[in-house]
Amino acid sequence: MEKTLLIQKLEIYKKEFFEILKLITQPGGGYDQKKYKTLLNKYTKLEKIVSLYEEYKKKLALFKEINFFLENDSDPEMKELASTEKCKISENLSSIEKKLSNLLFDSKENNTNTEEYDKEDDRRNGAIVEIRSGTGGNEACLFVEDILRMYTMYFKKSGWKYKIIHAQKGGIKGYKEIILDINGIKGVYGNLKFESGVHRVQRVPETESQGRVHTSAITVAVFPKVKNIEVNINLSDVKKETFRSSGSGGQHVNKTESAVRLTHIPSKITVECQEERSQHKNFEKAISVLRSRIYQNEKEKRLKEISVKRKSLVSTGDRSVKIRTYNYPRNRVTDHRIHKSIYNLTGFMNGNIQEMIDSLKSFEKK
Known part of the structure; x- marks a missing residue:
């Protein structure tokens, strides 16, 4: 090592x-x-x-x-x-x-089952990524948009396809929330799972007249895409609501209730989808996201039961943990889990994030 x-x-x-x-x-x-x-x-x-x-x-x-x-x-x-x-x-x-x-x-006693999950993560060719603004108001919404651009450029470099499932615009610019459906050949979730957590940005906002550096934060949550046979959802446990879409779409959004909100009553997980013009298509996408989130919840419960301390010291799913800081004045991005800094923030924000992901993967396995 x-x-x-x-x-x-x-x-x-x-x-x-x-x-x-x-x-x-x-x-x-x-x-x-x-x-x-x-x-x-x-x-x-x-x-x-x-x-x-x-x-x-x-x-x-x-x-x-x-x-x-x-x-x-x-x-x-x-x-x-x-x-x-x-x-x-x-x-x-x-x-x-x-x-x-x-x-x-x-220690086989602690690691056997988690190794099985690691291999499973690497095999998964799809993921659901949720990005939400946190502290920082409009600046956080702008950073959601910046991180969205960073990820989409990374997807393009990796040869993956993505689709926006749900988007909620910010007050002035950017997004309060955005949900993506990503698909590739393999390793999609195995790479993206390390992005879950709080991403903090330090920079001078466009609205700051005195040039003071502000700190804002957003949260990223990554869930594996799962098949029907892996998570069987009983539709009687799901509360379905429809409403009018709030995004782009011309006159259609004001005439029909095509947007769908699903609540899984046992777990209290709620998802929304409004990007399609068809209520049926929005329902299918919302079910897919719901299935992924239920699967992730169950997976984390099982891992906690297997061991008090998970094998990995890298936090891959806890959205309450600050995992990374993007410092614009110093052109530096730092991942706090492995104490690694890259002094090329511009390149990083242009989708060159594989070096950091590889370091996280190496840190978890070794």
Whole structure:
């Protein structure tokens, strides 16, 4: 495994270790025995990892010192001794890395089922993407439009086709909400799932006269497209409502109630579709989105039941988590899950996002 990725993961584990230590040692924690036992078990496992990580860091520091000595000392005899020591430390580092890898990623008890889901994600050739404005008013709506453009350019580079299922315009410009249906040969959901979460933008809005940088946010949710046989929806559990479309479409939108709103009563999931002129077609698309969202809900429930901590440290579905910041003044985009920055925001916003996705995929698998 690449050292940088390994250290990033170990730092996350170290942070979690000290958070759990604080929880189990604070007086009057108020935990029941079951929760306390779970925390204690996690603490014990993490203690081994953190202890080995500390040893690893010491060896790395020593390795760097010896390298510096070899580059700057002219005494042949001392260089020979340092070279021998370097070989020993290198072997020690390899041994520790192997132990850490075994501790982190080779636990079959926790990983077998999630590996199955990873392969399933990569096979899926379709996804539903929902983009919604968050904090920031009109600027957030504009950023929804910018992210929409970024994704559509990425789809084009990937050879995928997309269709707008639902769109709600912003107050002045941009969109409050937009839902896309994406289809490709393979790997559509396996790539796009990493986009789920809060996307934050830092830039000077067009309306800002004093040149001050503002921060706005939007949310992205990505769901796998699923077939009828995977999620069987009982139509008696679905409440159907029709209303007049609010988008473009000429006189037609004011005459017929072609837009459809579906509510799945058991899960309370609601979806809307108004892009087609036909109520029947809008209903079919809304059912497709509803099926995907129900599937995603069930999948996340099963993953939580399989393991207290999911295999991946990358958040792929939690829309409450800030995953990425787009900083326009510094021409930088940063993904906070893997602490990776790309200093070509212009290119990124033109659909060149595969490098970031590949890094996220690598981080999740290794």
